[in-house]
Amino acid sequence: MKSLGLVDIGGTTIKFAVWDGENLQHHHAIATPKTRADFFELLTAEVNQMKTQVPIVGVGISSPGAVDKKTGVVGGASAIPYIHNFEIQKELSEKFGLPVSMENDANCAALAELASGAGAGADSLAFLVVGTGVGGSLIFNHRIWHGAHLFGGEFGFMMATAKNTVSEVGTVPNALRRYQAANPEAESIDGKQLFELAAAGDAAASKEVQTIYRTLATTIYNLQYSFDPEKIVIGGGVSNNPALIPGIEAEIAKIRKQVPIASIKPEVVPCVYTDEANLRGAAVDFEQTYPEIG
Template sequence: MNLIAIDIGGTTIKFATWQNNELHKEFSIDTPKDLNTFYEELTDGVNELKEKVNAQGVAISSPGAVNKKTGVIEGASALPYIHNFEIVPELEKRFDLPISIENDANCAALGELADGAGKGCNSLAFFVIGTGIGGSIIINNKIWHGAHLYGGEFGYMLIDGKQLSAIASPVAMAKRYNEQTGKNFDGKTVFTLADNGDPIATKERDIMLHALASAIFNIQHSFDPEKIVLGGGISNNPELVPLINDEIDRIRHNFDIATLKPEISVCELKANANLRGAIADFENEHCN
């Protein structure tokens, strides 16, 4: 099946094609500021690729809480104009093709399940570690959306009385460090400072690692996925998984009864995960 794939981001929209079971990145555009321009530029992009590929559909990764039953993107995102109306039929009419839309974190998880760190699994938890903490849960090869579309919203989890997003993201870690030192460093720099023995950086990194390890421990012992995959820019740091594993070992040693040791991996598809997952979502929705 030949498909067109679109990854809608807050600053950039990426277009790709899926041919002979391979993803081909085609081009990207700046994300429009209003709905009419959004419609026009997406339609122009799809029509351009339809001339190149005999496409049978359009697979879309989008911010927001996508309601598969209603075709509405609920919740909120950096693109307020795409929310809270039936966008699926409108896009199908403009593209003259069937479409699928899924949340971007869910797409990333599906991409890793199909061709990345989760390949061969039928269950996984996917963490997106960025400005906040997002994620996705896959059970029996399907996204668990939850009764209220909150499946995988790990950032709301309470760790030591605080929301995970407020204590476990690199952005939050850097903010705490900067408030204490008067600096203006990013999370990557604070991580390096901790490596070099900076006591404040070490303390704040330990807080972040403990929160992430606690969340992963909780997910493993509640949903019990085969694998937990970490995404986001920090996943490029080769120290991340060993440090989290060390912290999980410390947590496990506090229990007298046997506990599970999560299998943790970093995402493999990187920038292609959302596009590949959108393809998988389309195939799940229209082909199975």
């Protein structure tokens, strides 16, 4: 594999690295510019710097928003409004003087896990990113399933109850808000402490944590029996909690008892890559986009 320049566009920082085929080199982050002009200036300068370090043959980019692989336009919305709704991929390619690939950040993370992380060796997987909301990705035959409207993998929009989405009841920040609303004296606690309170026997905290487990378990069960992936990978900060997977699996076991005919036990695993996932996945996406170059 020839060397690539890699960019991970985030709302707070933009990460840069050079991919040597196995590892990230010259990995660093810079604060995200406030304007489109400054954004283009920063990326162009960084890519030019990469060119002086190694002979890169192209640039792979991880981006928020609904990335249209056919048009090179980033639709949807994100914390960086100026990257949306114009031919950004084409413009960046012209400024860099190199081929550019772009893919949604959750999809990039999923590709990284499939290539050499928690999904290595599988042909298909579902990847859930559990953060403020629940996003993710679906991969079949090593390819992202984008969907007819570029909403493939937006699991957070699924209904978890008659009134609430998966994002509303299946994430730590929302569980914490509900707990604090009922317990004003706990205003200063964080998500980690919510789980600790639940483990210590706090009934209200335990109820919120079980709601998270049950919501994610139901979502995973439904994904298993609708798309039947080989593995289901959990990403996001909460994936570092050693109690998460056992908690989800316990709820899946309850669901399977309710549906005795359900013979498949979903294989649920935590992600391997964290800060490097989007950059690594951008390299995989570039290789898939331009197989003749790699």
